[in-house]
Amino acid sequence: MKTKNNLFTLITGASTGLGRELAIECARRKMNLILVSLPGENLPELCTQLSGKYQVIVCHYEIDLTDREQVELLAAWVIANFSVNVLINNAGIGGTRSFETTPTDYLDRLIQLNIRATSLLVRLLIPELKMHRKAYILNVSSMAAFAPLPYKTIYPASKAFIYHFTCGLKAELRNTNIRVSVVNPGPIMTNPDVVKRILKQGALARLALIPASAIARISIHNLIRGKAVIIPGYLNRINVFLMSLIPSGIRLSLSSRVIQREL
Amino acid sequence: MKVLVTGANGLLASNLVRELLQSGYEVRGMVRESSNLLSLKKVDVELFKGEITNPSDVRKAFAGCEVVVHAAANTSQWPTNYEAYKKINVDATRLLLDEAVRRGVEKFIFVGSANAFDSGTKANPGTEESPFSMKGKSGYMLSKQVAQELVLGEFRRSGLPAVVVNPTFMLGKYDAKPSSGQIILMAQQKKLMIYPPGGKNFVHVADVAHGIVNAIRHGKPGECYLLANENLTYREFFGKLRMVYGRPQKLLSLSRQSIHLAGALGSLYENVLDKPAKLNSVNARLLCADNYYSSAKAVQELLMPQTPISQAIEDALEWFGQYGYLS
Numbered sequence: 001m002k003t004k005n006n007l008f009t010l011i012t013g014a015s016t017g018l019g020r021e022l023a024i025e026c027a028r029r030k031m032n033l034i035l036v037s038l039p040g041e042n043l044p045e046l047c048t049q050l051s052g053k054y055q056v057i058v059c060h061y062e063i064d065l066t067d068r069e070q071v072e073l074l075a076a077w078v079i080a081n082f083s084v085n086v087l088i089n090n091a092g093i094g095g096t097r098s099f100e101t102t103p104t105d106y107l108d109r110l111i112q113l114n115i116r117a118t119s120l121l122v123r124l125l126i127p128e129l130k131m132h133r134k135a136y137i138l139n140v141s142s143m144a145a146f147a148p149l150p151y152k153t154i155y156p157a158s159k160a161f162i163y164h165f166t167c168g169l170k171a172e173l174r175n176t177n178i179r180v181s182v183v184n185p186g187p188i189m190t191n192p193d194v195v196k197r198i199l200k201q202g203a204l205a206r207l208a209l210i211p212a213s214a215i216a217r218i219s220i221h222n223l224i225r226g227k228a229v230i231i232p233g234y235l236n237r238i239n240v241f242l243m244s245l246i247p248s249g250i251r252l253s254l255s256s257r258v259i260q261r262e263l
Numbered sequence: 264m265k266v267l268v269t270g271a272n273g274l275l276a277s278n279l280v281r282e283l284l285q286s287g288y289e290v291r292g293m294v295r296e297s298s299n300l301l302s303l304k305k306v307d308v309e310l311f312k313g314e315i316t317n318p319s320d321v322r323k324a325f326a327g328c329e330v331v332v333h334a335a336a337n338t339s340q341w342p343t344n345y346e347a348y349k350k351i352n353v354d355a356t357r358l359l360l361d362e363a364v365r366r367g368v369e370k371f372i373f374v375g376s377a378n379a380f381d382s383g384t385k386a387n388p389g390t391e392e393s394p395f396s397m398k399g400k401s402g403y404m405l406s407k408q409v410a411q412e413l414v415l416g417e418f419r420r421s422g423l424p425a426v427v428v429n430p431t432f433m434l435g436k437y438d439a440k441p442s443s444g445q446i447i448l449m450a451q452q453k454k455l456m457i458y459p460p461g462g463k464n465f466v467h468v469a470d471v472a473h474g475i476v477n478a479i480r481h482g483k484p485g486e487c488y489l490l491a492n493e494n495l496t497y498r499e500f501f502g503k504l505r506m507v508y509g510r511p512q513k514l515l516s517l518s519r520q521s522i523h524l525a526g527a528l529g530s531l532y533e534n535v536l537d538k539p540a541k542l543n544s545v546n547a548r549l550l551c552a553d554n555y556y557s558s559a560k561a562v563q564e565l566l567m568p569q570t571p572i573s574q575a576i577e578d579a580l581e582w583f584g585q586y587g588y589l590s
Contacts, residue, residue: 006585083304085587131301131439133588 007132008057008082010034012065012121013091015041018140018188021216022088027054029220031086034078035060065091065117066109075124085132086223087125089118089162090140094155096197096259107154114158119165126178135178138223139166143186143231146240148248150256159184163229170228179226183219186236188212200261208235264369265289266479267328269315269359270335274444275374275430277302277437278472279332284308286476293324293335301586302437315355318362325362330479333359334374338403338442340546341539348406356410360417360425370424370479373414376407377431377464377489377556385494388464388555391429391487401545411487418485426482428475431491431556434575435468436582444579444588450504451580452590456511459522462496463554467568467575474567481565488565491558493572497550503573508580522547 009026013019015037023035027050037043039062047058061077063070078084092114097106118139129135144156145163166182173180186208187198199206210233218232231237243251266283270276271292280303283290291309294300303310313320315335325331337351356373363371378400380393395408411427418425438444450456471490478488495503501514526547529540542550561567583589 004581004585005587007587083301083586131299131304132586 005030005032006083007085008032008034008059008078009086009088010036010078010084010121010125011088011090012036012117014060015043015046018185018212018215019088019090020046021212022090022219023050023058024213025216025220026086026088027051027056027058030054030056032057033059034082034084036063036065036074036091038062038064066112068112068116068120071117071120072124075121078125079128083132084125084128085135086138087121087129087136088138088140089121090138091117092140092158094142094144094152094158096151098151099153110154110158114155115161118162122169129178130176133177136223137166137169137178137180138219139180139182140219141166141182141184143184143236143240145184147243147251147255149259150252151259167228179223181219181223181227181230183215183222183230183232184236184240185215185219185232186210186239188215201258208233208239210236264330265291265328266330266332267291267293267311267324268332268334269293269324271308271310272298272300272302272439273334273338274302274435274438274440274442275433275468275471276332276334277306277439278435278468279334279475280306280308282469282472282476288330288476288479291324291328299439302439315359316350318358321358321362325366325368329369330372331359331363331368331370332372332374332475332479336374336407340401340403341533341543343402343533343543343545345402345405348402349409352403352406353410353413356413360413360423363425364417364421364423368424370426370482370484371414372475372478372482373411373425373427374475375411375414375427375429375487376404377429377491377554378404379408379411379427379429379487380489380556382464382552382554382556384553385462385555388494388557389489390557391489391560401549415485415487422484424484426478426484427487428471428478428482428561429487429489430471431464431466431489431554433466433468433471434572435578438468438579438582439586441583441588444583446500447504447576447579448583448588450501450511451508453511455513455515456501457515457517458497458501459517459550460497460519461549461551461553462494462499464491464494464556465500465572465575466490466492466558467570467572467578469575469578470568470570474561474565477565477567483564488561488567489556489558490561490567491556492569494555495572500572504576507573507576519551522551 009031014023014035043060047060051058141162142159145159149156170180215232222230266288272294293311296312311324380389382389414425417423474490526544529543532540
């Protein structure tokens with residue numbers, strides 16, 4: 001007797017990059033999906049493609065997550081229509097800019113998306129996640145969370161927020177059915193722009209570069225295993241360890257030199 | 264007509280709420296603040312959050328309801344002493360009865376347990392006429408028995424149109440907790456299933472829900488109705504599960520003596536460490552017993568359906584599969 005699956009995985013920022021690969025990986029594992037992204041990013045096409053190829057149910061919701069009201073509408077829609085046992089907060093923006101010339105709108109959007117939307121979605125979906133036998137939350141942070149960086153200022157800070165928030169949440173939800181993980185990917189080969197930017201950072205950065213599909217596979221595998229902090233790639237794990245040994249002053253001046261090549 | 268269902272998120276009640284709505288009743292489901300509402304997801308039912316042990320919550324929950332189905336109970340297997348169950352299973356029933364009398368409800372249906380009557384053999388199963396003996400009964404069973412007596416006593420005293428229904432072991436959809444469905448979840452992951460020598464009566468939870476809906480109209484006040492179906496040995500039951508699901512692949516019988524020994528050890532463990540053991544002497548005795556009952560009265564008077572148990576197993580497995588319970 002074969003039984004069908006009625007549970008859904010919610011993924012934000014699913015139209016491109018790591019989010020898209022996470023969607024593919026989950027579909028490959030026969031998880032039904034609710035994919036969320038900004039309008040006009042070909043999300044419906046991705047849904048058709050995934051549901052056809054992997055025989056899972058794939059729904060989508062196009063929304064600007066920087067708008068608090070829309071985030072609340074999304075959560076209400078999801079709870080009313082689906083049974084969700086996996087929440088993946090992947091949506092995020094970032095870039096390399098000099099802080100004093102960064103438009104204030106951009107600053108505000110980054111904080112609203114990377115920090116507020118993630119926190120709100122987790123909070124709003126916990127009652128739904130709690131209903132299920134096993135539930136999972138995966139928040140996507142970054143290697144950048146482990147080090148302050150010049151010219152990236154608020155992006156690493158927002159990812160450090162995600163890292164700390166997730167670790168705290170994990171401890172708080174220890175005795176519940178919800179498993180919580182944070183993934184801190186290093187540089188990812190997502191789109192050609194990012195690859196070009198990273199290649200400018202030099203040989204070591206190139207070595208640490210891992211395909212997004214591999215990061216997605218590692219992330220979901222470890223999420224289900226219940227690993228708290230997921231750092232894909234040996235080199236990245238060594239890097240995190242080494243960074244923790246170097247005094248922050250030296251670390252900052254080293255990373256400044258690398259980042260300036262990008263500008 | 265509006266029906267109040269207490270413990271609305273439980274296995275039976277969540278099936279009952281659906282059946283009531285389908286039959287055209289309005290329903291108010293009473294649940295605790297902390298209840299897991301997965302079993303009622305997408306069901307268009309009015310929920311009232313409160314405690315059945317709290318008089319003011321009970322008063323508010325009753326407002327506007329002509330019928331009450333009291334399905335809420337502490338059904339846990341541990342601890343085994345009566346006192347642990349008294350507050351929720353007995354005292355709260357008293358509170359609900361008083362409120363029902365005060366309001367003059369049209370029907371008060373108490374969901375009891377089949378164990379309020381002594382069980383029989385396959386050839387001569389327990390009925391509503393069977394006596395109740397205290398011997399070998401768990402604290403849970405005693406509490407349900409005492410509560411049942413309260414309900415019947417209230418009928419004799421004030422004429423409250425109260426009916427008692429006594430379901431046996433229920434299986435089917437929406438067992439979110441999971442409660443009795445645990446037997447399926449435990450067995451479906453095993454290649455080799457060791458089964459005890461006894462057996463019990465199994466019933467599709469949807470049949471029980473159907474029987475209760477009919478009891479609102481046709482149940483005679485002051486009467487008890489065993490809501491039962493197939494009397495199966497554990498071997499027969501796991502055989503049916505294998506037919507439906509393919510597992511457990513092999514069945515191995517366990518002797519009476521070894522179960523009693525394990526039960527005695529379990530009770531010793533519980534007494535020393537004050538923690539529940541997987542098996543204690545009370546449930547060891549139950550596993551070896553023939554817990555067989557007849558639903559003849561309910562079939563005749565309440566037109567209770569008798570869906571095959573293999574269907575109940577299939578429905579339970581289907582729902583468990585949909586919500587990630589199967590390994």
